Amino acid sequence: MQKGLLVLLLFLTTCLNAQDIDVQHYTFRLELSDSGSAIRGNATVEFKALHNLTSVTLDLTGRNGATGMEVTGIYQAERNDKRLSFSNVNDQLIISLADTIKKGATEKLTIAYWGLPDDGLIIAKNKFGERTFFADNWPNRAHHWIPCVDRPDDKASFEFFVTAPSHYSVISNGEKVEEKELGRGRKLTHWKVNIALPTKVMVIGVARFAVKTFDDSPPNLPVSAWVYPQDSTKGFYDYALATEILRFFSGYIAPFPYNKLANVQSTTIFGGMENASCIFYDEHSVTGNRDSEDLLAHEIAHQWFGDMASEKSFAHLWLSEGFATYFTDLYFEKKYGQEAVVARLKKERGEAVEFARHSASPVVDSTANLMSLLNANSYQKGAWVLHMLRNEVGDSLFQQIIRSYYQQYKGGNADTRDFEAVAEKVSGKDLSSFFAQWLYRPGIPQLAVTKYNVRGALVVQVTQKQKALYTFPIEILVEGENGKKQRYRELVATAKSSFQYRPGFAVKKVTIDPDCKLLYAAY
Numbered sequence: 344m345q346k347g348l349l350v351l352l353l354f355l356t357t358c359l360n361a362q363d364i365d366v367q368h369y370t371f372r373l374e375l376s377d378s379g380s381a382i383r384g385n386a387t388v389e390f391k392a393l394h395n396l397t398s399v400t401l402d403l404t405g406r407n408g409a410t411g412m413e414v415t416g417i418y419q420a421e422r423n424d425k426r427l428s429f430s431n432v433n434d435q436l437i438i439s440l441a442d443t444i445k446k447g448a449t450e451k452l453t454i455a456y457w458g459l460p461d462d463g464l465i466i467a468k469n470k471f472g473e474r475t476f477f478a479d480n481w482p483n484r485a486h487h488w489i490p491c492v493d494r495p496d497d498k499a500s501f502e503f504f505v506t507a508p509s510h511y512s513v514i515s516n517g518e519k520v521e522e523k524e525l526g527r528g529r530k531l532t533h534w535k536v537n538i539a540l541p542t543k544v545m546v547i548g549v550a551r552f553a554v555k556t557f558d559d560s561p562p563n564l565p566v567s568a569w570v571y572p573q574d575s576t577k578g579f580y581d582y583a584l585a586t587e588i589l590r591f592f593s594g595y596i597a598p599f600p601y602n603k604l605a606n607v608q609s610t611t612i613f614g615g616m617e618n619a620s621c622i623f624y625d626e627h628s629v630t631g632n633r634d635s636e637d638l639l640a641h642e643i644a645h646q647w648f649g650d651m652a653s654e655k656s657f658a659h660l661w662l663s664e665g666f667a668t669y670f671t672d673l674y675f676e677k678k679y680g681q682e683a684v685v686a687r688l689k690k691e692r693g694e695a696v697e698f699a700r701h702s703a704s705p706v707v708d709s710t711a712n713l714m715s716l717l718n719a720n721s722y723q724k725g726a727w728v729l730h731m732l733r734n735e736v737g738d739s740l741f742q743q744i745i746r747s748y749y750q751q752y753k754g755g756n757a758d759t760r761d762f763e764a765v766a767e768k769v770s771g772k773d774l775s776s777f778f779a780q781w782l783y784r785p786g787i788p789q790l791a792v793t794k795y796n797v798r799g800a801l802v803v804q805v806t807q808k809q810k811a812l813y814t815f816p817i818e819i820l821v822e823g824e825n826g827k828k829q830r831y832r833e834l835v836a837t838a839k840s841s842f843q844y845r846p847g848f849a850v851k852k853v854t855i856d857p858d859c860k861l862l863y864a865a866y
């Protein structure tokens with residue numbers, strides 16, 4: 344798709360999705376039981392009016408046959424809890440206000456509801472056949488169990504009051520404020536977060552857990568494992584890697600933004616879900632072999648990128664998934680060295696190339712099919728864009744770009760243009776064509792490389808086989824007998840580029856991109 348048309352499309356979607364309210368804080372009171380999967384909720388939504396408003400629209404899945412939520416009452420706090428009229432169709436809860444709320448005014452609405460969640464809150468047996476309740480909101484499935492503005496660019500602080508049978512433990516985001524027995528086998532657990540976060544990461548996990556806080560947790564920042572009791576030994580061992588991963592990212596990016604990090608074994612449909620300060624991992628990730636180290640690194644990296652600095656819309660998902668994928672590579676580079684990271688990058692390059700063969704979508708992709716964005720463009724290609732940016736500007740400028748971007752957008756939202764602007768400002772370079780070719784165009788350079796001799800000189804010819812040309816630096820390593828080597832750095836910007844070398848030794852081997860710095864497909 345042409346860049347101009349894409350920018351117009353993104354602009355149009357932004358206008359279409361213009362918001363009426365800016366949610367400030369959510370208070371969710373939930374009652375869960377073992378006698379059926381119906382939940383009872385009472386949600387207070389505190390918001391600021393962005394225009395003069397006579398009605399407010401929230402996202403909530405209404406009753407649909409046996410499932411969905413039934414709203415029993417809505418009350419407006421500033422009007423003595425006046426009961427309001429509303430309609431709930433097509434996952435929208437349209438609430439008629441008692442009277443006009445002025446632009447800039449704040450108000451609180453309380454929604455009483457109950458029902459069987461058809462998605463979002465997974466009430467199911469875990470791999471040991473035990474009953475569990477796990478929220479799983481990505482991309483916009485939170486509104487299947489809580490009334491909210493279910494989009495990444497309306498972030499808010501929130502708290503959960505969960506009443507559940509006493510034999511369960513309840514984990515959620517932020518800090519545990521209170522846990523108390525209510526009698527008759529029921530317990531109330533209250534968790535609270537004072538940081539604005541997107542609905543995709545607002546969760547509860549309710550199950551029988553074995554919990555361990557790791558001794559090597561940083562001061563005042565308990566890092567813990569919440570695993571099924573049957574898996575406690577293996578789970579405590581596997582998830583104990585979280586402390587060193589957290590330390591690495593805290594050193595590379597910025598201090599960890601939350602006051603705890605719980606690593607939770609769960610029934611999430613994903614490999615892992617980066618819920619802020621309480622990450623949910625696929626229950627099968629616990630093996631006792633620590634073979635989910637990269638999964639932990641990926642989800643912990645999201646605590647900064649995705650949760651704190653969030654994408655403005657899912658079209659810019661690479662700002663979350665590409666970052667988490669590349670920061671996992673950086674962690675492996677630090678811990679296991681160059682060979683390990685090159686192996687990862689090669690694998691990711693292969694996955695990005697394979698995906699590009701069958702896709703006409705660019706990384707910045709405004710498709711409405713959000714689940715389809717969980718693809719190699721968002722993850723692997725996104726990671727490669729960061730890797731190439733790092734090679735373009737150098738290690739220390741790259742780290743400065745990352746740190747500045749995080750400082751500027753933590754607690755908020757950014758799109759690709761915002762990241763580009765930071766990268767250009769920090770590096771002092773015009774990176775517009777870099778970002779345009781790698782993020783706003785589908786495809787990957789298809790390179791055919793030929794080598795031949797002309798009058799004793801080695802000629803290396805790089806041919807771009809795809810239609811739209813790319814401009815990129817490329818390294819060429821020429822090797823001879825007895826370890827003789829010569830490395831050349833060239834710029835390719837045309838369909839056919841030829842480079843002539845007289846290395847001064849008999850050439851035995853020519854390698855392009857020896858250190859895995861370029862995203863390309865060998866043709």
Ligand SMILES: [Zn+2]
Pocket residue numbers: 617641642645663664667
């Ligand atoms: Zn991710």
